[in-house]
Amino acid sequence: MSLTLHGYWRSSAAYRVRLALALKGLSHTSVAHDLRTGAQRAADYRALQPQGLVPVLEGPDGPLIQSPAILEWVEERYPDPPLLPGDSAGRAVVRAMAAIVACDIHPINNLRVLTMLRQDMGADEAATTRWIGHWVTEGFAALETQIERHGAGYAYGDMPTLADCHILPQVYNAQRFAVDLSPFPLLVAAAQRLRERVPEASPEVQGDAA
Amino acid sequence: MSLTLHGYWRSSAAYRVRLALALKGLSHTSVAHDLRTGAQRAADYRALQPQGLVPVLEGPDGPLIQSPAILEWVEERYPDPPLLPGDSAGRAVVRAMAAIVACDIHPINNLRVLTMLRQDMGADEAATTRWIGHWVTEGFAALETQIERHGAGYAYGDMPTLADCHILPQVYNAQRFAVDLSPFPLLVAAAQRLRERVPEASPEVQGDAA
Structure with missing residues (x-):
């Protein structure tokens, strides 16, 4: 297949x-x-x-x-x-962490929204950067709290889950836009651990990387 | 429980x-x-x-x-x-429809984002309304295509799924902001069908409805 x-x-x-x-x-x-x-x-x-x-x-x-x-x-x-825990409570926590990224951070900051902000709202680079930083910081603060409760190296427990699959790309994005990630040490450490575990997935090693 | x-x-x-x-x-x-x-x-x-x-x-x-x-x-x-189909292909379609609403329409238009647009970007009511209409129309156009392929009264097949649980509230929102829904007849019909099936879930009958 x-x-x-x-x-x-x-x-x-x-x-x-x-x-x-x-x-x-x-x-x-x-x-x-x-x-x-x-x-x-x-x-x-x-x-x-x-x-x-x-x-x-x-x-x-x-x-x-x-x-x-x-x-x-x-x-x-x-x-x-498995990338989801074996119990329904754990799965709900992991899926919620994933949704914080997938619903409440990423879509507000992706290319098509930034383009609309610039073209229709007349946002300049400073306003766009402030916008991105705002949503990343709000979402990451909630995630850091959740990782403090549930994480043990990764976002949930000591093995990667679908939560980590969402968090690492968002950290990559946040770093591109120079968002201050120092308030989120557990989140950044979990992302780094996943990055090192599967380096073949990283953006910069893809065939179309500029 | x-x-x-x-x-x-x-x-x-x-x-x-x-x-x-x-x-x-x-x-x-x-x-x-x-x-x-x-x-x-x-x-x-x-x-x-x-x-x-x-x-x-x-x-x-x-x-x-x-x-x-x-x-x-x-x-x-x-x-x-069940609110998900019994086969993995069907579940992927339903979850994708739900995600179009949950990731690509709703979060960009919710209260906290509109507040930020008004306060930090200086968006006036016309710009805000244009913004909402743009994202609803983009997402609903994709959903209408998917419903045409997979729906039979509801968004997927002839029984409500998690897709419909996302679509009806987004239709309710779109109507509040007077978005033109005439290009999306299948989507609107599916939403209306669900609304009539479980009227007790409607916003206006909740205890805190103003």
Whole structure:
């Protein structure tokens, strides 16, 4: 069963999927779509993903969209090693951590929103940077509290979960925009641990990395 | 096993949880937090939800946060009637539809983001309305395509799923902001069908409705 991941080296949603695949030991073929030139809005790609967003994972169940849904699918189809805890309470905690990134940080700061801020709201670079820092800091503060309660090296316990697959790409993003991460030592340490565990998933080693 | 839902009548994330509980035939106690006065930022509430956001569902596994995680928990603990399809491909489609709302429409348009737009970006009402309409229209267009492929009365098939639990509250929101929904007839019809199926979940019949 071959897997093909449509992504972009710097897309943090595609990075989540690369991390999960790497943790599961699953190889995949990569197809790069350059978001800077709008390649993901081409009609043939939109036939796979009607929003014109990355990632798409093509596999035995056809093309799958939306990284949170893709990660649940990967977990269901390739359960070993597990990226969700064995108990319902633990799964709810991990999924909530993932959702803090997937719903409350990332979408507000991604390229299409920043473009709209600049073009329609007239935001300058200072305002955009302040905007990004605000949402990252709010979300990471909540995550740091959760990791303090539930983490033991990783965000939840001592093995990587879907929470870590969301957190590391968001840390990567935050560092690009020079957000001060010093208030979130547990979160940063968990991200670094995952980065070192599966270096093959990192943005800078992807084939399309500039 | 009693369930307590912390919410606000107009919160669309809380509305999602009310819909799932109603579809499962689960009763719950409601605790209202008035988002307009910032009640959800009080210290005792933040002990439950470190982000100071609604909803929180308190139940046998303790306080659960983030509606997508709460809905998965409800589905796991109370599987009947199911709100996810029985096959992995179907589940991936439903979860992706839910994520289009939960990640790509709702968070960009919620109260805290609109407040930041107004206060920090100097957005006036026209700009804010344009902003909301833009993200709703983009997301709903993708959903309409997906419903055309997979729906049969509801968003996926002929019974409500977690996708519908996300879509109806977003339609409610869009109508509040007078977004033109005429390009999305299948989506609007599915939402209306769910609204009539579980009227007890509707915002206007909640105890704190103004």
